[in-house]
Amino acid sequence: MLKIRDKAILSDLERFRAMTREQITQLHFTNVKHPVKESNAVLLRLKRDGYVAVSKERRMYTYFPHKHIKKDSTKLNHYLDIVSLYIDLNKHAKPYLFEVEPKLDSKGSPEPDVLLIWKNTVFFVELQRKHYSDREWTDKMNRYETYYQSEKWKQLSFQPEKPIFPVVWIIGKGRGVANKQSFRCYNVTIEEMNSKLIKK
Numbered sequence: 001m002l003k004i005r006d007k008a009i010l011s012d013l014e015r016f017r018a019m020t021r022e023q024i025t026q027l028h029f030t031n032v033k034h035p036v037k038e039s040n041a042v043l044l045r046l047k048r049d050g051y052v053a054v055s056k057e058r059r060m061y062t063y064f065p066h067k068h069i070k071k072d073s074t075k076l077n078h079y080l081d082i083v084s085l086y087i088d089l090n091k092h093a094k095p096y097l098f099e100v101e102p103k104l105d106s107k108g109s110p111e112p113d114v115l116l117i118w119k120n121t122v123f124f125v126e127l128q129r130k131h132y133s134d135r136e137w138t139d140k141m142n143r144y145e146t147y148y149q150s151e152k153w154k155q156l157s158f159q160p161e162k163p164i165f166p167v168v169w170i171i172g173k174g175r176g177v178a179n180k181q182s183f184r185c186y187n188v189t190i191e192e193m194n195s196k197l198i199k200k
Contacts, residue, residue, distance in 0.1 A: 002051075006042065010051060013065040015100055016086075017079045020060040026087055081127050082113060085171065085190075092194045093119050097158060105152055110143045115156075115166070119197045122164055128172035141181060144168055148183050169193065 002010075009028055013019060019027075021043060029035040029042075043063060046052045055062045062076070073079075082100055089095055097117035104110055112124035124144070132140070147153060154163035168185040186193065 006046060006051070009042070009046070010065065013052060013063060015098075016083045017100070018062055018064050018076055019083050020062050020080060022060060023080070023083045023087065024063065027090075078113075078127065078129060081129065081172075085114065085125070085127060088190050089116075089118055092190070104147065104156075105150075108143065108146075110140075110147050112168075115158075116169075117158060119194070121197060122158065122166040123169045124166045126168065126170045128170060131173050141185070144183065144185075145181060148181075
């Protein structure tokens with residue numbers, strides 16, 4: 001029979017697609033006396049019972065939901081970065097909403113990595129693992145601009161009575177912030193964004 005913590009781990013694996021053992025331990029075992037030992041025992045049981053799959057091909061054990069992405073997926077590091085973002089945000093305040101790869105509209109719409117509500121602010125988060133060319137950045141910003149002008153964002157489920165367009169938050173490698181957007185856009189670290197929100 002699955003315990004409450006088991007269900008929480010499985011829910012996170014479905015949401016994030018993949019997590020390392022260390023990430024699971026950080027999120028679900030910090031309140032126990034021996035976090036690593038207990039994490040290992042629970043994950044071993046979940047694997048034995050067929051609830052999770054595990055890859056031992058990397059330096060760190062990586063866990064997947066039973067119906068998992070390919071263990072050699074080119075997006076695997078990206079998914080693990082998203083988990084790390086969630087963990088780092090929690091060090092300051094727990095996100096109210098953290099939706100991975102939300103589908104905003106049809107093809108050609110922006111494709112944020114995370115729709116986030118954190119510290120009473122709504123964000124479209126872009127996690128960048130590579131340097132984009134000027135053309136790639138222009139295309140990315142144009143997609144957000146077109147989406148902004150369409151006003152379809154006003155129909156997103158989280159919207160209050162007076163709709164808010166999320167702040168576009170770029171984290172990592174990149175320099176795609178220009179001054180011509182109709183919306184707010186920042187290329188800053190978590191610590192820098194946290195300072196901005198504190199000063200509001």
